[in-house]
Amino acid sequence: MMEGLKRGSAAIVGVAESDLGQVADDLSIFDLMAQGVKRALDDCGLKLKDVDGLFSATTQSRLSVLGLAEYLGINPPFLGSTIVGGSSFEYHVAHAMGAIALGLCNVAVIAYGSTQRSVGRKQASVREVNPYETPFRPFLPSSAYALAASRHMHQFGTTREQLAAVAVAARDWALLNPAAWEKKPLTIDGVLTSRMVSYPFTVRDCCLVTDGGGAIVVTSAERAKSLKKPAAYVLGCGQSTTHANISSMPDLTVTGALIAGKAAYQMAKLGPQDVNVVELYDAFTINTILFLEDLGFCKKGEGGAFVSGGRIAPKGGLAVNTNGGGLSYCHPVMYGLFLLIEAVRQLRGECGPRQVKDCEVALAHGNGGVLSSQATVILGTQAAL
Amino acid sequence: VALVDCDEGFRLMSRVEDIAPEQVRIGQRVRFRVHRPDGDEAPYPVFAPVESA
Numbered sequence: 283m284m285e286g287l288k289r290g291s292a293a294i295v296g297v298a299e300s301d302l303g304q305v306a307d308d309l310s311i312f313d314l315m316a317q318g319v320k321r322a323l324d325d326c327g328l329k330l331k332d333v334d335g336l337f338s339a340t341t342q343s344r345l346s347v348l349g350l351a352e353y354l355g356i357n358p359p360f361l362g363s364t365i366v367g368g369s370s371f372e373y374h375v376a377h378a379m380g381a382i383a384l385g386l387c388n389v390a391v392i393a394y395g396s397t398q399r400s401v402g403r404k405q406a407s408v409r410e411v412n413p414y415e416t417p418f419r420p421f422l423p424s425s426a427y428a429l430a431a432s433r434h435m436h437q438f439g440t441t442r443e444q445l446a447a448v449a450v451a452a453r454d455w456a457l458l459n460p461a462a463w464e465k466k467p468l469t470i471d472g473v474l475t476s477r478m479v480s481y482p483f484t485v486r487d488c489c490l491v492t493d494g495g496g497a498i499v500v501t502s503a504e505r506a507k508s509l510k511k512p513a514a515y516v517l518g519c520g521q522s523t524t525h526a527n528i529s530s531m532p533d534l535t536v537t538g539a540l541i542a543g544k545a546a547y548q549m550a551k552l553g554p555q556d557v558n559v560v561e562l563y564d565a566f567t568i569n570t571i572l573f574l575e576d577l578g579f580c581k582k583g584e585g586g587a588f589v590s591g592g593r594i595a596p597k598g599g600l601a602v603n604t605n606g607g608g609l610s611y612c613h614p615v616m617y618g619l620f621l622l623i624e625a626v627r628q629l630r631g632e633c634g635p636r637q638v639k640d641c642e643v644a645l646a647h648g649n650g651g652v653l654s655s656q657a658t659v660i661l662g663t664q665a666a667l
Numbered sequence: 668v669a670l671v672d673c674d675e676g677f678r679l680m681s682r683v684e685d686i687a688p689e690q691v692r693i694g695q696r697v698r699f700r701v702h703r704p705d706g707d708e709a710p711y712p713v714f715a716p717v718e719s720a
Binding site: 414415417418419420421425429432433436481528529530534 | 669709
């Protein structure tokens, strides 16, 4: 657990996306990261020279944080490159918070960039050989998540229609977000009749394949007070890793979000009932259902029923993935940073037609690998401190 | 692709053969056998349905 971290001692003060979707030819991951850094610093009024902590993770560069520091022309004393898949950035927030508390840095920038759509999925993420899985040619990551979904359907009676409801809700939110990749309405039937990718998933149950990047700026609560926009205080953090490969997942229907969430709630002294907006890593439609269960928004096995009838769509009972998510907004290999960006914007009230009313507490939950690494970050406004 | 829980107490990724993929059911009893691919690829375990199940 994160017992060494003090609730509210650090805050996210700047957030920005880079160009998204299909970026201009020949832009590199560092171009996208740097766009994010520049825009996120402008967002809070800090300068590049203020940055003394730098974090990044990407599948397209082995030493990405060095490449980024070189590109930016800075020499920050504190570096972080924990890479555990799409949840890396939620881990980075906890690490930055700890580093700030210890005086190792004061202004930490966490950056991401991917040109997956431009260079191709195979080029962007090289698959490793696993003697226990590779011979069976799983179509990863889809097959892994499909196994979890099949098990959930078998054990709890979850239906393909309920999975589809997750994709439809994400699309409805995306239609309210001008930055979203998908612009056309989607129906349950539209999901079910799309091209089958890996049973029970059609292509509409699967996240997008886009380019994209961004950055966030984390600093001490004290420094946050004097910056341009209202701070999003880090109230709670939690992490859990249960496996690396799907064949070693202890229980296909229970993710590490259970432990990560508990730790984050405990640190935040809050529970699911206190959360106004939920940003979950929806690589596949089953993710949203699993994480809603494991994070305590409904009971285990009831996620399918919970998401039905527009419950998590705009004007539903619980605001989930308000940017349109990895399913409809953007998904450049590792999506975790975008959860934090949207959570902060919701807390600031910057989200226009998709803004959640009276938004004081936001939960961002990152997922990495094949349901492998789970990390929860709970953020709050000044009022929630 | 399937995950098979063995009576001996471990789980394997594998494939269920001798049956159409859409006929494979969670909970179905299956039996181990060795698959020997052509060429240089090493043998690996696959499973087939047990008739009585």
